[in-house]
Amino acid sequence: MPDQTWWKRGIVYQIYPRSFQDTNEDGIGDLEGIRRRLDYLAWLGVEAIWISPFYPSPMADFGYDVCDYRGVDPMFGTMEDFERLVEDAHARDLKVILDFVPNHTSEEHPWFQRSRQSRDNDKRDWYIWRDAAPDGGPPNNWISNFGGSAWQWDEATGQYYYHAFLKEQPDLNWRNPEVREAMYDAMRFWLDRGVDGFRVDVIWHLIKDERFRDNPPNPSFQPGQAEINRFLQVYSADQPEVHEVIAEMRSVLQEYPERVLIGEIYLPLERLVAYYGADLKGAHLPFNFQLLQASWRAEEIARLIVEYEDKLPYGGWPNWVLGNHDQKRIATRVGLEQARLAGMLLLTLRGTPTMYYGEEIGLGNVQIPPEAVQDPWEKNEPGLGLGRDPARTPMQWEPTDNAGFTGGKPWLPLAMDHRECNVACLREDEHSILALYHQLIHFRQSHAALRVGSFELGGTEGNVLAYERRHGDERFRIALNFSQENRSSALPRGTKARIVLSTALDRTGEELDGSVALRPNEGILVTLGE
Template sequence: MTERGAWWREGIFYQIYPRSFQDSDGDGVGDLTGIIHRLPYLLTLGVDAIWLSPIFTSPMADFGYDIADYTGIDPLFGTMADFDALVKAAHDGGLKVILDLVPNHTSDQHPWFQEARRARDDPRRDWYIWRDPAADGGPPNNWLSEFGGSAWQFDAATGQYYYHAFLAQQPDLNWRNPQVRAAIHNVMRFWLRKGVDGFRVDVIWHLIKDAEFRDNPANPDYHGGRPPHEQIISRYSADQPEVHEVITAMRAVMDEFDDRVLIGEIYLPLERLIAYYGKDLGGAHLPFNFALLSAPWHARDIEKIIADYEAALPHGAWPNWVLGNHDRPRLASRVGAEQARVAAMLLLTLRGTPTLYYGDEIGMHQVAISPEQVRDPFEKNVPGVGVGRDGCRTPMQWSALPQAGFTQATPWLPLADDFTHENVVNLTADRRSILNLTRALIRLRKAHRVLVTGSYRPVAAQGDLLLYRREGDGEMLTIALNLGDQPVSIATGGSGLDGEILLSTWLDRDGERVAGTLDLRGNEGVVIGRVM
C-alpha cells in the first residue's frame, strides 16, 4: 500500500491504558484478556487501531515504562499466548494493534544494566551513559531528572554516575552505541513478526544526548509552582541533531515490513516537532502533535494552532491530533463537560489522524486522588505542583455494577464518584450522550471521505466561534463550533454556510436546513453538508 492510502492516515486510534481498561482475573488491575473481552465495544465505537501503553516485563517503578525484558509480557497483564490471542482477535475484527516502545531507557533490573554496572570494563558498560564525578565529587553536570532531583545517580561499586532522564530506576541507554541500536532494532522486529502494526515510541526526542555533556542553560521564565526540572532548558540533554539519524534507522526497520506505522512522542514547539517527520519524510510517520493538550480553550487560540500547524507541515506530511493521554489531565476536566462534546467534534473533523484516549468518549473526568492513594512516582517525587497522573488513569467506567464493571476486586486506583450514572451502559441507552455523539462523529467521518482526505480551509470568524471547511471530491462540509456558553447567530449570506445540518453535538438537528442564518446554542457545534 502506498503511504497516500495507508490505513494510519485514514484510521482513528484509541489509546488503552491496560492497567485500567478491564480486569479479567480479579486482582484489581486490567489485563490482556480483559482487553479481548472489550473488543466488541471498540468495534461498535468504530475505531480502527488500539494503542497499548506498555505491557512488557517490568518492576513497575513507573508502571511499565521501566522495562526489564523487551520481549516478555509482564505476568500482571497475562502471557505471550494472551498477547497472541489479542492480536488475532483484534485483526479478525479489523483492528490494528500498536505497542508502546520505550527505547530511551530500561529498568535498572534489566539484564543489560545489571551487567553494565558490574565493572567499568564490562562489555555492556557502554550500553548506558556513565560519567566520572565532577571535581567536587558531585554529578557530572547540571542536568535534572524530569521526576525530580539530579539526572545522575552515583554507583558506588564502580565510582561513576549513570544518567537517568526520569527515575533513578530508569537508566538511559546510550544510543550512540551501535550495539544498542541493533538490539532495539531486533526488539522491533520481534514484535513486528508477531503481527504488531506499529509502535508509539516513548520520549523519542530524548534518545541522543550532547556528546560533550555541557551544562543546560537556566530557564529565565521558570517560576515557583512548576516542576523543578523546568528550572533549566534541556538544550543539551534532548532534541539533539543526531537524533534524526537514529529515527531514520528505526523507520528503515519498519519499512522492512508492509503497512506499519512509526509514531513518536514529542513534546516540543511546533518548529522543532515537524523536523521529526525526517528528511524526505523518512522519519516518524506521525510525530505526535500535542498542541491541543495544553492550548487555551479559546476559538482564536485554537484557530491559530491549526493554521500554524498546517502551514508548517512538510510537503506530503500527514497531520495528527490528540486531545487526551495518560500523562495529562482529562479533557472533560480541562474544558468542561459541555465543551468536551465540542472538542470531540473538533478532533474528529480536523484534517489528520485523530487519537482518542480511553474514557474520553464517555466524558470521564480527572479524579481527585488522596495522598494515601497516590501511585504515580512523578507525584510522589514532586508533590504539590499538580504533576500527578493518577487522576487520568482511573478505571474505565463500564456499568453501574460494583467497581464499575472493571473488576471484582478493589481497583488499583479509585473510581470516579460518578461511575454509577456516567458509564458505558447508561450512556449507550441515552440517545444524546457524549458516547453516542462520539459514535455518530465516527460514523460521519467514515461516511464522508472528505473528512479524511479533504483539504482544510479556515473561515473567518470572531468571538467564541471557530469555523472551517473540509473540501474535496465534489463535497464541502463546514464545521461551526461555539466554544462559548452563549448562543451565537451567524448571517450565512455569501459565506457558504447554507446547507443541511448533518450532525449537532446535541444530536437533535439532523436534516435541518440552514439558509440565511445559522443559530448555535451555547456549547454547540454542527457539521453542515453541501454538494459543491
Template sequence: MIAGTRWWQRGIIYHVYPRSFQDTDADGIGDLKGIEERLDHIAGLGCDAVWISPVYPSPMKDHGYDVADYTGIHPLFGTLEDFDRLVARAKALGLKVIMDFVPNHTSDQHAWFLESRASRESPKRDWYVWRDAKPDGSPPNNWISVFSGPAWKWDEATGQYYLHSFLPEQPDLNWRNPDVRAAMYDAMRFWLDRGVDGFRLDVVYYCMKDPELRDNPPNPGWKPGMPEIDTLLQAHSNDHEDMTIVISEMRELVDAYDDKLLIGEIYLPLERLMAYYGRDLSGAHLPFNFQLILTPWEAREVDALVTQYEGLLPPGGWPNWVLGNHDQKRVAARVGEAQARVAAMLLFTLRGTPTLYYGDEIGMPNVEIPPGRGEDAWGRHEAGFTRDPQRTPMQWDDTDHAGFSSVEPWLPLSPDWRARNVAVQDRDPGSMLTLHRRLIALRRASPALAIGDWSGIESKGNVFAYKRHHEGDEITIVLNFGAGEEVVRDLRLAGGRGRITLSTHLDRDDEEVGDDLRLRPNEGVIIVA
C-alpha cells in the same frame, strides 16, 4: 476504503492504558485478556487501531515504562500467548494493534544494565551513559530529571554517575552505541514478527543528547508552580539534531514490513516537531501533535494553532491530533463537560489522524485520589504532579466496581460511575458516547472528513469555523467555544444553503441553515452543503 490512502491516514487510534481497561483475574488491575474481551467496544465505536501502553516485564516503578525485558509480557498482564490471542482477535474485528515501545531508557533491573554497572570493564558499560563526577564530587552537569531532582545517580561500586532522564530506576540507554541500536531494533522486529502493526515510541526525542553533555541554560519563563525540570531550558538534554539518524533507522526497519506505522511521542514546539517527519518523510509517520492539550481552550488560540500547524507541515506530511493521554489531564477536566463535546467534534473533523484516549468517549473526569491511594511515580517524587487522576479504571456499567473488576480496583473510580458508564450511555441517544459514535461514523462515511483538505473560515470571538473538502464535496464545521449564544455571518455555503448533519447537542439533524447561523452555548455543528 479510500483509494490512495494508508490505513493510518483515514483511521482512528484508540489508546488503552492496560492497568485500567478490564480486569479478568480479580487482582484489581487490568490485563490482556481484559483488553481482548473489550475489543468489541473499540471496534463498535468505529476505531481502526488500538494502541496499548507497555505490558513488558517490569519492576513497575513507572508502571511499565521501566522495561526489564523488551521481548516478554509481565505476568500481571498475562502471557505471550494471551498477547497473540489479543492480536488475532483484533485482526478478526478489523483492528490494528500498536505496541508502546520505550527506547530512551530501561529498568535498572534489565539484564543489560545489571551487566553495565557490574564494572567499568563490562562489555555493556557503554550501553548506558556513565560519567565521572566533577572534581567536587557533584554530577557531570546540571540536567534535571523529568520527575525532579538531578538527572544523575551515583554508583558507589564503580565510582561514576549514570544518567536517568526520568526515575533513578530508569537509566538512559546510550543510543550513540551501534550495539544498543541493533539490540533495540531486534526487539522491535520481535513484535513485528508477532503481528503488531506499528509502534508508539515513548519520549523518542530524548534518545539523542548533546554529546558534550553541556549544561542546560536557565529558563527565564519559569514560575512557581511549574515542575522543577522547567527551571531549565532543555537545550542539550534532548532533541539533538542526530536524532534524525535514529528515527530514520526505525522507519527503515518498519518499512521492511507491510504497511506498518511509526508514531513518535514528542513534546516539542511545532517548528521542532516537524523535524521528526525526517528528511523526505523518512522519519515517523506521525510525530504526535500534543498542541490541543497544551494550548489554551479559546477559539482564537485554537484557530491560530491549526493554521500554524497546517502551514508548517512538510510536503506530504500527514497531520495528527490528540486531546488526551495517560500523562495529561482528561479533556473534560481541562475544558469542562460541555466543552468536551465541542472538543470531540473538533478532534474528529480536523484534517489528520485522531487519537482517542480510553474513557474520553464517555466524558470521564479526572478523579481525585484520596491520601494513601496514590500510585504514580511522579507524584511520589514531586508533590502536586501526579498522573493518577487520568488513569482510573474504565467505567463499563453500574454493577459493583463499574464492571471493570470483581474486586476493589487499583485506583478509585469516579464518584459518578453509576451514572457515567458505557452501558448507561449506550441507551441514551443524547449521550457523549452517542456523540462519539456518530462523529466517527460520519468521518468514516465522508472522504472530505477522513482525508480531505482543510481551509479556515474567518471567524471572531468564541467561534472557530473551517471547511473540509474533497473532490467537490464540502463540509463546514462551526464550533462555539463560549458559554453564550453566538451568531455567525457569511459562512459561504455552496448555494447559500446547507443542512446540519450533526450538532454536539444531538438535536438538530437535517435542519436547514443559511450563511448566517445561530449557535447555542457550547455547541458545534457540522453542515453539509
C-alpha cells in the same frame, strides 16, 4: 474513495492496560480484558488500538521501565494472551500499536545489571556512565523529568549514571551501535508477531549532547513548577543526530508492509515538524500535542491549526491529540459541555485523531486521596499537582460496583459518578457524549472529505471557530461555539445547507439558510451543496 493507508484514514485509540478491563480480579487491567472489549472498540469505529507498555517490568513507572523487551508481564497475562488479542483484533479489522520504550530500561534489566558491575564489562557503554565533577557532585546540571538531579551515584564502580526519568530508569546509550541493533531486533520481534506499529516513548530524548554541556537556566521558570523546567533542555534532548536514529527505526518498519511509526515528542512546533524527517523518512506521525496546552478559545485554536498546517513539511500527514495518560483529561480541562465540542473538533480536523480511553464517555480527572497515590512523580515532587493518577483511573463500563472494571479492588479509585457515567448507560442514552462520539466517528469514516479532504479556515468571530473540509463533491462546514452565549455563524450564500450533527444531537436534518444559530457550547457539522 482516495487510496489512503490505514493510519491516515482511521482513528487511534489509546488503552492504558492497567485501567481498561480486569479479568482475574486483581484490580489491574490485563490483555485478556482488552480482548474482551474488542467488540466495543469495533462498535465505536476506531481503526487501531495503541496499548501502553505491558512488558515485564518492576512497575516503578508503571511499565515505562522495561526489563524484557520481548515478553509480557505476568500481571498483564501471557504471550498466548497477547497472540490471541492480536488475532482477535485483526479479525475485527483493528490494528494493534505497541508502546516501545527505547530511551531507558528498568534498572532491573539484565543489561543494566551487567553494566553496573564493573567499568570494563561488555555492557558498560550501553548506558551513560560519567565521573563525578571535581567537587564530587554530578557531572552536569541536568535535571530528571521527575525532579532532582538526572545523575545517580553508583557506589560499586564509583561513577554516576544518567536517567532522564526515575533513577530506576537508566538511559541507554543510543550512540552505541550495539544498543541500536538490540533495540531494532526487539522491534522486529513484535513486528514478526503481527504488530502494526509503534508509539515510541520520548523519541526526542534518545540522543544527548556528546559533550554533556550544562543546560542554560530557563528565564521564565517560576517556583511551583516542576523542577525539570528550571533549565532549557538545550543539550539533554532534541539533538541533530536523533534524526539518523529515527530514520533507522523507520527503515526497520519498512521491512514490513504498512507499519506505522508514531513519535512522542514534546517540543515547540518548529522543532516538532523536523521529526517527519528529511524526505519524510522519520516518524509517520510525530504526535502533535498543541491542543493539550492551548487556551480554550476559538482564536487560539485557529492560530495553532493554521500554524501547524503551514509548518507541516510537504506530504507530511497531520495528527491531533486531546489527552493521554500523562495529561489532565479534556473533560476536566474544559468542562463536560466543551468536551463535546472538543470531540467534534478532534474528529473533524485534517489528520489522524488519537483518542484516550474514557474521552468518549466524558471521563474526567478523578481526585486521588493522598494514601492512594501511585504515580512516582507525585511522590517525588508532592503538592504541585504533577501526579498523573487522576487521568489513569479505571474505564467505566456498567452501572455496577467498580463499573464492571474489576471484581476485585481497583488499583486506583473510580470516578464518583461511575453509576451514571459508563458505557452501558450512555449507550442507552441517544443524546449522550458516547452517542456523539459514535456518530461522529462513523460519519467521519464514511466521508472522505472529513478523513482526507482539504482544510480551510472560515473565521473565529465571537469565539466561534468555523472551518470547511472538502473532497470532490463533498463539502462540510464545522462551526464550534467556544463561548457560553448564543451565537450565529455565517454560511456560504446560495448553497444548500443542512445539519448533519449538533454536539447536542437534537438538530440532525435541520435545513439552514445563510447562517446557523448556535447555542452556548454548541458545535455543528453542516453539509453544503447536495
